[in-house]
Structures are given as C-alpha cells and as structure tokens.
Amino acid sequence: MKEQRRQSVVLVPYPFQGHVTPMLQLGSILHSQGFSVIVAHTEYNAPNYSNHPEFIFHSMVDRLQGIDISFLTLENIYDMNENCKDPLRNYLVKMLEEEEEENVRGDQLSCIIYDNVMFFVDDVVTQLRLLSIVLRTFSAAYLNSMLTILQQPEKYLPFEDSQLLDPLPELHPLRFKDVPFPVIDNDVPEPLREFCRAMSNIGSSVASIWNTMQDLENSMLLHLQEHYKVPFFPIGPFHKMAPLSSSTSILEEDRSCIEWLDKQAPNSVLYVSLGSLVRIDDKELIETAWGLANSEQPFLWVIRPGSVSGFQWAEALPDGFAKMVGERGRIVKWAPQKQVLAHPAVAGFFTHCGWNSILESILEEVPMICRPLLADQFVNARYLSQIYKVGLELEVIERTVIEKTVRKLMLSEEGKDLKRRVVEMKQNIVAGMQTDGSSQKNLNDLVDFISSLPSRRSLPTPVVGAIVNSNHIPSKCIIES
Numbered sequence: 001m002k003e004q005r006r007q008s009v010v011l012v013p014y015p016f017q018g019h020v021t022p023m024l025q026l027g028s029i030l031h032s033q034g035f036s037v038i039v040a041h042t043e044y045n046a047p048n049y050s051n052h053p054e055f056i057f058h059s060m061v062d063r064l065q066g067i068d069i070s071f072l073t074l075e076n077i078y079d080m081n082e083n084c085k086d087p088l089r090n091y092l093v094k095m096l097e098e099e100e101e102e103n104v105r106g107d108q109l110s111c112i113i114y115d116n117v118m119f120f121v122d123d124v125v126t127q128l129r130l131l132s133i134v135l136r137t138f139s140a141a142y143l144n145s146m147l148t149i150l151q152q153p154e155k156y157l158p159f160e161d162s163q164l165l166d167p168l169p170e171l172h173p174l175r176f177k178d179v180p181f182p183v184i185d186n187d188v189p190e191p192l193r194e195f196c197r198a199m200s201n202i203g204s205s206v207a208s209i210w211n212t213m214q215d216l217e218n219s220m221l222l223h224l225q226e227h228y229k230v231p232f233f234p235i236g237p238f239h240k241m242a243p244l245s246s247s248t249s250i251l252e253e254d255r256s257c258i259e260w261l262d263k264q265a266p267n268s269v270l271y272v273s274l275g276s277l278v279r280i281d282d283k284e285l286i287e288t289a290w291g292l293a294n295s296e297q298p299f300l301w302v303i304r305p306g307s308v309s310g311f312q313w314a315e316a317l318p319d320g321f322a323k324m325v326g327e328r329g330r331i332v333k334w335a336p337q338k339q340v341l342a343h344p345a346v347a348g349f350f351t352h353c354g355w356n357s358i359l360e361s362i363l364e365e366v367p368m369i370c371r372p373l374l375a376d377q378f379v380n381a382r383y384l385s386q387i388y389k390v391g392l393e394l395e396v397i398e399r400t401v402i403e404k405t406v407r408k409l410m411l412s413e414e415g416k417d418l419k420r421r422v423v424e425m426k427q428n429i430v431a432g433m434q435t436d437g438s439s440q441k442n443l444n445d446l447v448d449f450i451s452s453l454p455s456r457r458s459l460p461t462p463v464v465g466a467i468v469n470s471n472h473i474p475s476k477c478i479i480e481s
C-alpha cells in the first residue's frame with residue numbers, strides 16, 4: 001500500500017495467552033502490509049507496549065479488578081464482554097470524530113478485527129455502522145465439530161458412558177469422549193451451549209481470518225464457508241507469517257532453560273507443557289512425574305504457577321522425584337516455547353494440544369504426545385493422532401502408560417515414523433507460505449479486501465454479507481441494505 005492510502009485496523013484480542021499471541025501476530029502481519037494497527041485491549045493481561053512499538057495501544061477500562069478471571073467462568077467472560085462495550089464504543093466514536101475534523105496522518109479506519117470470544121464487538125460495530133472481521137484462533141476442524149453438534153444437539157447429547165468410545169456421527173475421527181465442549185454428566189448444559197453459539201456466531205462481520213492453512217484444512221474451510229457465507233482468509237501459521245520477533249508472552253519466560261538445553265544431546269529431550277489455561281489435579285501431576293522419571297529420557301517440564309488445583313506451584317511433586325531425575329530433568333514456571341521447540345536438543349513435545357502449540361511444534365518438526373484437557377484440544381488431539389499421524393494419544397493418565405508412551409515417541413520405530421510425517425507436514429505448510437502458496441495468496445487477497453472495504457460513511461445499515469468468488473476468496477465486498 002502506498003503511504004497516502006494508509007488505513008488503520010483496530011484489533012480486539014481476548015486477553016488470554018493463546019488468543020493474545022495470534023492477534024498480535026496478525027497485527028504484525030497487517031502492519032508489514034502497510035496498515036496502521038491499533039490494539040484495543042482489556043486492562044487485564046494488557047500487552048507489554050514496549051515490545052510492540054509498531055502498534056498504537058488503547059486500554060479499555062474493563063472493571064474486572066479484584067476478580068480472579070484466570071479462573072475462567074462463563075460469568076467472567078460475559079462480564080468482560082459487557083464491561084468493554086462502552087469503552088470500545090467511546091473510543092471508536094472519538095476516533096471517528098477526530099477523523100472527521102482533521103485527518104492528520106491520512107489514516108482511515110477500515111475495520112475492527114476481533115477475537116470470536118469478544119462477541120460484544122458485534123453490537124458496537126453495528127451501532128456505529130462500522131465493518132468488522134472475526135478472527136478464529138483455532139482449527140477449522142474444531143469449529144466444524146462444534147457447529148455440527150450445536151445444529152443437531154439431540155443427535156449427540158446427552159450420551160451414555162457406554163458410548164464414550166463410539167464414533168460421533170458425521171464427525172470422524174471424533175468419539176463421544178472427544179465432544180469439544182465442557183461436558184457435565186455426559187451433557188453440555190444450556191448456558192454453555194449458548195456461549196458456544198455466541199462464539200461461533202459471525203454476527204454482521206464481513207469476513208473471517210484464520211490461523212490455519214488452506215492446504216491442510218481445505219474441505220473443512222469450504223464446508224464452513226457455505227454456512228457463514230462470508231470470505232475466509234486462512235493465512236497461517238501466523239507465527240511464521242508474521243515478522244514479529246519480540247515476545248508476546250504474558251508470563252515471564254525463564255530463559256535459563258535454553259542454557260540447560262544447550263548442554264543436552266541433540267534430539268534427546270522431551271518438552272512438556274500443558275499451555276496457558278488448563279489445570280490438572282495433584283494425582284495427574286504425580287503420575288506424570290513418575291512416568292517421566294521412569295522413562296529415563298531427559299525432559300524440560302513447564303509447571304505453570306496455579307496449574308495444579310489446590311497448590312501454588314509444584315509442591316505436590318512426589319518425594320524422591322527430584323533425587324531420581326537429578327540433572328536429567330528441568331522444571332520451569334514458563335518457557336520461551338518457540339525457542340525451546342526450535343532447539344536441536346528437543347525431540348518430542350508432551351502437549352495439551354492447544355492450536356498455537358501444535359502449529360509451533362509442527363513448524364519445528366517436533367512430534368507430539370497428546371494430552372487434551374479442554375474444548376478444541378480434544379479435536380486437535382484426534383486429528384494429530386488419527387489423521388495427520390504426527391502424535392501419540394495419551395488415553396490413560398497412569399505412570400506406566402506415560403513411561404511407555406514417552407519411550408515410544410523418543411526411541412521406537414513408530415516414533416521415527418511420526419518424525420518423518422511431521423517433517424513432511426512442515427514442508428507442505430512452508431510451501432503454502434511461499435509467494436505462490438495458499439497462505440501468501442490469501443494474505444494478498446486479505447490486504448486487497450480490507451483496502452477495498454467501503455467507508456463507514458457510505459455504509460448503509462444493516463450489513464448483511466459479502467460476495468465470494470469461485471475460489472472462495474473475495475473479489476470485493478458487497479454490502480446490501
């Protein structure tokens with residue numbers, strides 16, 4: 001884009017690590033394409049401004065002080081959505097007024113890009129007659145499974161214990177035990193269904209951006225696009241498409257683990273991390289500890305403070321564990337994960353299967369042990385183990401099973417097959433990032449799409465949709481009244 005056509009986008013991230021990171025990466029991608037990027041964020045988990053001098057930040061008063069929002073409840077999420085409405089609206093109104101008076105820098109607001117959990121944005125943009133685009137931070141396979149179940153809940157819910165290993169109709173390779181919702185007594189309570197409907201809804205948005213790859217999830221994306229009827233822009237993997245090199249970490253990274261990795265043999269270490277959100281009980285911590293110890297493989301284990309229910313940190317680790325593993329094991333509170341996975345000493349990743357972690361692992365050619373605990377992680381784990389065949393599923397959390405699975409990943413022929421396939425998978429994804437690859441082409445189309453969005457002033461209300469061309473990539477956005 002030429003300087004005089006500089007347009008701005010306002011990004012609204014959901015303030016948790018697995019969502020903030022891809023939103024900032026998207027901001028970096030758009031900034032590198034000439035857009036001016038404004039990040040409107042909650043006070044809770046505010047990004048570190050000094051790491052991102054290229055962005056303009058606006059802090060929204062979220063009125064969440066004193067609430068332990070790290071303990072995710074529907075109430076907390078709805079409060080955040082409600083409380084941020086006025087601050088975002090007021091900010092945008094001020095921005096539009098300033099634009100009217102004097103457009104000093106020549107920037108013009110093009111659209112608001114929001115994380116799908118921040119669904120309040122739809123109300124604000126509809127009121128102000130602005131255009132919005134939804135960011136999906138997870139896989140198309142996950143949204144497809146969630147949507148399919150929400151559309152015909154009686155076909156799937158509630159289920160019996162005896163059905164847990166039965167296939168979910170029309171959702172191969174998922175089983176009832178992989179239902180990607182928080183399940184209580186083999187059912188999904190109505191308030192949780194309602195929340196998932198709100199999150200999957202696209203509102204008045206004119207497009208959707210995905211941190212996934214068209215070559216990997218083409219049929220799923222096409223299927224979803226038929227439902228949503230707006231252009232899709234799968235431009236992943238964001239962490240490799242973005243020029244961003246500074247940290248997006250909310251917690252402080254313990255970089256001493258890199259020095260420890262430097263001392264390990266190439267391809268010898270298992271990296272263990274269950275991401276930024278999930279909690280396990282002390283029984284699981286203990287079984288994991290003995291499984292790792294008995295596997296006799298070197299490991300780097302992230303135990304996030306507060307991630308073991310009822311404990312501050314790792315106090316529940318069993319007596320004798322530290323002595324048994326000695327220098328062979330290293331435990332940290334938070335790691336620079338991308339550098340860890342890129343380190344030549346790392347051979348495998350014991351993961352909760354968060355979508356960011358998966359993409360980071362595949363792009364560093366690291367096969368996985370899958371221990372899903374929440375929402376999309378069940379779908380991701382099944383795809384990794386059954387479809388892409390780059391991961392081993394850990395179905396039973398028991399020390400002997402963990403030991404056996406770790407040894408299988410790190411030492412067996414099956415482990416070598418997983419490694420070969422993850423290398424292939426990475427190569428295919430990298431091909432999509434080249435000039436003629438799908439992610440790069442979709443990014444070019446996204447830039448054209450945002451650049452050609454109509455000005456809010458000429459925008460009739462309501463916005464009902466956009467037209468896509470035969471390649472499912474927008475040629476232009478048509479707004480009808």
Ligand code: UDX
Nearest residue numbers: 017018137138275276277302334335337354355356357
């Ligand atoms: C959850 C979901 O499971 C995920 O699929 C969804 O899209 C976002 O919310 P989370 O637990 O945050 O995700 O996992 P993940 O998506 O893997 O993101 C975690 C991020 O934290 C990764 O980018 C990872 O590199 C980073 N991380 C993790 C660190 O930087 N250091 C660590 O020690 C652990």
